[in-house]
Amino acid sequence: MILHIIRHLGVKGGLGYAYEYGGSTVEAMDMESRMTLCNMSIEGGARIGYVNPDETTFAYLEGRPYAPKGAEWEAAKKRWLAWRSDPDAHYDDVVTFRAEEIAPTVTWGITPGQAIPIDGRIPLLEELPPEERPVAEEALAYMGFRPGQPIKGVPIQVAFIGSCTNARLSDLREVARYLRGHRVKRGVRALVVPGSEWVARKAEEEGIAEVFREAGFEWRMPGCSMCLAMNPDRLEGDELCASSSNRNYKGRMGSPRGRTVLMSPLMVAAAAVTGEIADAREVFGIGR
Amino acid sequence: MLEKFTVIRGRAVPLRGEDIDTDRILPARFMKVLTFEGLGQYLFYDERFDEKGNPKPHPLNDPRYRGATILLVESGFGSGSSREHAPQAIKRAGFKAIIGESFAEIFFGNATAIGLPCVSLAPEDLGVLFRSVEENPELEVEIDLVNKEVRFGDRTAPLSIREEAREALVEGLWDPIGELLEAGALLDEFDRKLPYPRRAE
DSSP states (O other): OHHHHHHHHOTTTTTTOOEEEOSHHHHHSOHHHHHHHHHTTGGGTOSOEEEOOOHHHHHHHTTSTTOOOHHHHHHHHHHHHHTSOOTTOOOSOOOOOOGGGOOOEEEOSSSTTSEEETTSBOOOGGGSOGGGHHHHHHHHHHHTOOTTOBSTTOBOSEEEEOSTTTOSHHHHHHHHHHHTTOOOOTTOEEEEOOSSHHHHHHHHHTTHHHHHHHHTOEEOOSSOGGGTTOSSOOOOTTOEEEEOSSOOOTTTTSSTTOEEEEOOHHHHHHHHHHTBOOOHHHHTTOOO | OOOOOSEEEEOEEEOOOSSOBHHHHSOGGGGOOSSOTTGGGGTTHHHHBOTTSOBOSOGGGOGGGTTOOEEEOOSSBTBSSOOTHHHHHHHHTTOOEEEESOBOHHHHHHHHHTTOOEEEEOHHHHHHHHHHHHHOTTOOEEEETTTTEEEETTEEEEEEOOHHHHHHHHHTOOOHHHHHHHTTHHHHHHHHHOSSOOTTO
16 A cells, blocks of 8 residues: 555655545554554655554553553543544645555565556556656666566565564464465575564464464564665575565665565565465455 | 854765665665764765675766765655664765755755755756766855855855754754753653653663
8 A cells, every 4th residue: 555655656755744644444454554654654755654543543552561551541542632633634735545446566666666556567668757767767777677567477586574664463464364375485585574572472472473484484583684684684696575674775685786576465475475476366365 | 062054165976866765875784883983985885886896987986076075966865764874974975065956854854963964956956056067076066054055156046955954054053862962950850751661760
């Protein structure tokens, strides 16, 4: 969803703005999905991303370490609700998307805004606004893609489910639910790196770690890992990585020629089991 | 006492490219440092050097621009990861200011907070400045934060910068963390009102 939004608003779309997300889809999302949305507002150029506090927020916070308790909790809830945007609030700009029109979205280039639906084609230069063409040309050369080629079916060497943005407990639960019974394709290096110590512990307790291990993923210690490659987890040469992290800039995964294709955690799992960029809906028979 | 930025003078180096991200400015693997000392040598490392460490053609490797203290960029400069290391590397490579069309929000904030002014010019003025510097690398460029203009050759172009940032730079009040730490007793007072673990505990 956020890749779709950034694709349409651009990586500079949010300059000078704070993004507030609302509407029935966002209201129905759990907190962790909202965090992914808000976290990646930065990739869209915005200063912050925000979703109004509601019962979902309170249910998520109540009882967590450092959350206020008793009378302090009631006072905090009241204070937070007072921060909700007024129904007649004035916005500098409003953009509307229809969730049912969003296909799983993946990047093809070197910025998070260079994205397409999984069944789409990499754009032809002439289809792009003139100001986007130089970066698009640079991206095509770096990624080794041809304009107009489909993204589906592109072979991958590495699959990475990780990062603070997209390796929360709900992400791992969702992937594990569909991954059971599948195997990582031979020749693909697949890693899961939980977003935090807490997530790692919970996932071990729930048996999620075991599902990943049985499928052929390496279950790793929590941390940043390949998201920015400050430890030994990195791409070699021009390896291509299907990644649930939030950034696909040149050299981001440690190799100055390494290639990153951003997608949701479930889409990474689909890529891991097929060995190529794939549609998770087809691979796991979702919604068909 | 912090430096007050009123007029910054120097030669410029033109660095073309849209949406240049902080991973390019300073690749993450060079962030394993405790201080920012020496980061300047890794500025744009993967753009300037190949995998064997041999220099590649790049404006920052171009002897004509050696010693330049103003970095010229295009739009969306500094997108991506918020990392202080990126503006630190630019500053420690000897740059005193950046002129561009637009800057990523967080990068702008990080740069301002370390005393590295980022000013914007209208696309047309910026285009003329780029071409002028490319034609004459010796060209002296002047950023005047008091009168809000950039001067070069016989041209004067109005600059824009968020007013709070401009005032902070001109008055030498651009280090908010330093100011915060000087608040002393006020901090303790605020601290006592917080529902979560306090500094004193």
